[in-house]
Amino acid sequence: MHLLTLDNGYNILLDCGMNYEQKRELNAASFEFPFNPADIDVVILSHAHIDHSGNIPKLVADGFRGNILCTPPTYDLVNYLLHDSANIQLNEYKQRLSRATKHRRTLIAPPIYSDKQVDKALEQVVTLPFNKSFVLNENVHIEFTEAGHLLGAACTTLTVNENGKTTRIGFTGDLGRSHAELIRVPLPMKQLDYLITETTYGGRKHKSSAHAEDELARYIDESLRIRGRLIIPAFSVGRTQSILFVIHKLFRKGLLPPVKVFIDSPLAVRSTRVYEKYPELLNSEAREFLTANGNLFDFDELELIEDYDDHERVLLYTDSCIIISAAGMVEGGRIQEHVKNNIQNPFSTILIAGYCAEGTLGYRLLQGQQTIGIKGRDYRVYSKIAQTDVFSSHPDKDEIFNYIKSCYHPGLKKIFLVHGDGNNLNDMQHMLAENGIENAVIPELYDSYQLT
Numbered sequence: 030m031h032l033l034t035l036d037n038g039y040n041i042l043l044d045c046g047m048n049y050e051q052k053r054e055l056n057a058a059s060f061e062f063p064f065n066p067a068d069i070d071v072v073i074l075s076h077a078h079i080d081h082s083g084n085i086p087k088l089v090a091d092g093f094r095g096n097i098l099c100t101p102p103t104y105d106l107v108n109y110l111l112h113d114s115a116n117i118q119l120n121e122y123k124q125r126l127s128r129a130t131k132h133r134r135t136l137i138a139p140p141i142y143s144d145k146q147v148d149k150a151l152e153q154v155v156t157l158p159f160n161k162s163f164v165l166n167e168n169v170h171i172e173f174t175e176a177g178h179l180l181g182a183a184c185t186t187l188t189v190n191e192n193g194k195t196t197r198i199g200f201t202g203d204l205g206r207s208h209a210e211l212i213r214v215p216l217p218m219k220q221l222d223y224l225i226t227e228t229t230y231g232g233r234k235h236k237s238s239a240h241a242e243d244e245l246a247r248y249i250d251e252s253l254r255i256r257g258r259l260i261i262p263a264f265s266v267g268r269t270q271s272i273l274f275v276i277h278k279l280f281r282k283g284l285l286p287p288v289k290v291f292i293d294s295p296l297a298v299r300s301t302r303v304y305e306k307y308p309e310l311l312n313s314e315a316r317e318f319l320t321a322n323g324n325l326f327d328f329d330e331l332e333l334i335e336d337y338d339d340h341e342r343v344l345l346y347t348d349s350c351i352i353i354s355a356a357g358m359v360e361g362g363r364i365q366e367h368v369k370n371n372i373q374n375p376f377s378t379i380l381i382a383g384y385c386a387e388g389t390l391g392y393r394l395l396q397g398q399q400t401i402g403i404k405g406r407d408y409r410v411y412s413k414i415a416q417t418d419v420f421s422s423h424p425d426k427d428e429i430f431n432y433i434k435s436c437y438h439p440g441l442k443k444i445f446l447v448h449g450d451g452n453n454l455n456d457m458q459h460m461l462a463e464n465g466i467e468n469a470v471i472p473e474l475y476d477s478y479q480l481t
Contacts, residue, residue: 030042030043030044030045030046030084031043031044031200031225031447032064032069033187033198035168035169035189035191036191036192037168037191039070039166039168039169040064040068040069040070040071041069041070041071041072041073041165041169041187042069042071042072042073042088043073043075043185043200043225044072044073044074044075044081044082044202045072045074045081045082045083045084045085045088046078046079046080046081046082046083046084047060047079047080047082047083047084047114048080060084060087060141062088062091063475065092066088066089066091066092066093067091067092067093067094069088069093069095070095071095071096071097071098071165072085072088072093072095072096072097072098073098073099073171073185073200074097074098074099074103074107074154075099075103075176075182075183075184075185075200075201075202075203076099076103076106076176076178076179076181076182076183076202076203077099077102077103077106077107077110077179077181077182077266078110078179078203078266078267079110079111079114081202081203082107082110082111083110083111083114085097085107085111085150086111086115086141086142086146086147086149086150087141087142087146088150089146089149089150089153090142090146090149090150093153094153095153096153096154096155097150097153097154097155098154098155098156098157098171099154099156099157099181099183100156100157100158100159100173100181100182100183101156101158101181101307102180102181102303102306102307102310103156103181103182103183104151104154104156104181105181105303105306106179106180106181106266106300106303107151107154108151109266109296109299109300109303110266110296111147111150111151112144112147113265113296114147115140115142115143115144115146115147116144117361118140118141118142119140119143119144121140122137122138122139122140125137157171157173158173159173159174159175159183159310160172160173160174161173162188165187168189168190168191169187169188169189169190170187170188171185171186171187171188172185172186172188173185174186174216174218175212175213175214175215175216175310176201176202176203176204176205176215177204177205177206177209177212177213177214177215177216178202178203178204178205178212178215178267178422178423179203179205179212179266179267179422180211180212180267180270180303180304180307180310181307181310182202182203182205182212183202184199184200184201184202184204184215184216184218185199185200185202186198186199186218186221187199187200196222196223196480197220197221197222197223198221198222198223198224198225198480199218199221199223199224199225199226199436200225201215201218201224201225201226201227201432202227203227203229203422203423203448204226204227204423204424204428204429204432205422205423205424206421206422206423206424206428207424207428207431209271209312209422210241210270210271210274210275210315210420211270211271211274211304211311211312211315211325212310212311212312212315213310213311213312214312215424215432217432217435217436218436219436219438220438220440221436221438221441222440222441222442222480223441223442223443223444223445223480224433224436224441224443224444224445225445225447226429226432226433226436226444226445226446226447227423227429227447227448227449228429228446228447228448228449228453228454228457229423229424229448229449229453230421230423230424230425230426230429230449230453231426231429231446231449231453231454231456231457231458231460232426232452232453232455232456232457233425233426233453233456234425234426234427235418235419235421235425236418237417237418237419239419240419241271241275241419241420242275242278242279242284244417244419245272245275245276245279245417245419246279246284248378248380248415248417249276249279249285249286249288249351250286251378252349252351252376252377252378253286253288253349255376256349256376257349257374257376257377257378258349258350258351258352258371258374258376258377258378259350259351259352259377259378259380260352260354260364260367260368260371260377260378260379260380260412261351261352261353261354261379261380261382262354262355262356262357262358262359262364262368262379262380262381262382262391263297263353263354263355263357263382263383263420264355264356264357264383265294265296265297265300265355265356266296266297266300267422268357268382268383268420268422269292269294269297269300269301269353269355270297270300270301270304270326271420271422272353272382272420273290273292273301273326273331273353274315274318274325274326276290276328276351277318277322277325277326277327277328277331278318280328280329280330281318281322281328285330287330288330288348288349288350288351289330289332289346289348289350289351290328290330290331290332290350290351290353291332291334291343291346291350291351291352291353291354292331292332292333292334292353292354293334293340293343293352293353293354293363293364293367294334294353294354294355294362294363294364295334295335296355297353297354297355298333298334298335299335301326301333304325304326305324305325305326311325340363340366343367344366344367344370352367354367357381357382357383357385357391358384358385358386358389358390358391358392359381359385359389359390359391359394360389360390360391365390365403365404368390368394368403369403369404369408371412372401372403372408372409372410372411372412373408373409373410373411373412374411374412375411375412375413376412377412377413378412378413378414378415379394379412379413379414379415380415380416380417381394381395381414381415381416381417382416382417382420383418383420383421384418384421390403394410394414395414395416397414398410426453426456426457426460429457430457430460430461430464433461433466433469434464434466437466441468442468442480442481443468443469443470443478443480444461444466444468444469444470445469445470445471445472445478446458446469446470446471447472454471455471457469458470458471
């Protein structure tokens with residue numbers, strides 16, 4: 030979340046997300062804003078993921094009355110994600126309430142926002158297409174370009190005309206990889222005066238060097254050769270679609286054994302339909318595949334699971350299979366039940382398809398703990414635990430550096446490195462300096478800068 034204030038007092042908020050600690054604690058105090066929401070004139074939403082969108086209903090509930098600008102796919106996806114967030118909060122509130130003693134129930138914090146408040150916030154959304162400049166007001170033009178991180182994800186260029194001077198400010202939101210399974214690569218923003226860029230993996234190289242098809246085919250073969258099961262925790266929006274697309278490609282090439290593939294996540298199922306709605310935003314490989322096969326994701330062995338009764342049927346399924354379910358860090362969601370069902374099975378593989386924050390169940394699994402607590406009960410770990418970053422939607426340090434370099438020109442006054450921890454931010458700043466780009470800074474929380 031970044032606040033840009035013009036000389037005339039016009040306030041532009043770049044993203045309004047909910048971070049992992051906020052999601053875990055759901056403490057109302059941690060959702061307070063360091064500004065008056067009523068003073069914000071417009072919100073620019075880079076993409077749908079909750080860490081960029083998840084606090085918007087609270088912003089509206091606290092007094093924000095302006096427009097929320099995003100691309101059409103982002104609106105479709107954030108509709109599902111915010112309602113899912115509200116539902117999770119309500120369920121967690123009910124669970125905490127049921128476990129609390131009678132005299133402590135008043136101390137249980139209520140949900141931060143409700144379904145009704147999500148609907149109210151979504152009424153303020155205005156969608157804009159890519160690659161077209163729009164007038165925000167008499168002083169500001171806005172243009173979205175593809176960020177590549179997620180369907181509809183946008184980099185934002187703001188052209189500000191004040192006091193006879195023009196300033197161009199670029200905000201990446203989250204960037205994508207230099208190659209991806211479904212969506213196109215990020216496009217550089219040109220002739221910027223200032224660049225605000227994500228640096229999630231600014232100090233890290235992705236480990237997986239294999240092609241996604243080869244990597245996934247290997248894990249599928251290893252699991253099914255011993256009549257085992259492959260359990261893949263995956264984020265519902267973005268990663269699940271990438272994994273499913275790769276499995277479909279394997280099926281079409283005759284490389285997938287006759288085995289059931291379950292997508293057990295209502296949010297993932299709904300989000301998958303959004304990808305099919307916008308074929309013009311897919312990369313050339315995905316469009317060619319769609320033309321040749323008539324669809325991106327559907328094949329004979331696939332079952333999309335939404336209803337809870339069907340979810341329970343999958344839990345009782347005993348044959349070899351592939352189960353993809355949320356959440357990606359194995360924190361909550363239906364995936365915990367699938368992990369619980371398979372963690373003591375030496376023929377099962379739990380494949381973590383990305384990063385897991387410290388303290389999450391996924392993180393503990395990756396640390397090699399021999400006993401894992403799930404929902405109040407301890408389980409011995411006999412299944413194989415594996416990890417791949419081949420489906421990561423964030424660029425690694427080389428890809429971030431190359432993106433910054435593609436935006437760089439002698440007139441770029443300052444680069445703000447954000448959205449990363451200390452080591453990743455510092456490593457990227459050092460890498461840039463080693464290559465002659467010495468105007469990168471790392472803002473601290475609540476720091477302010479005068480853009481001259």
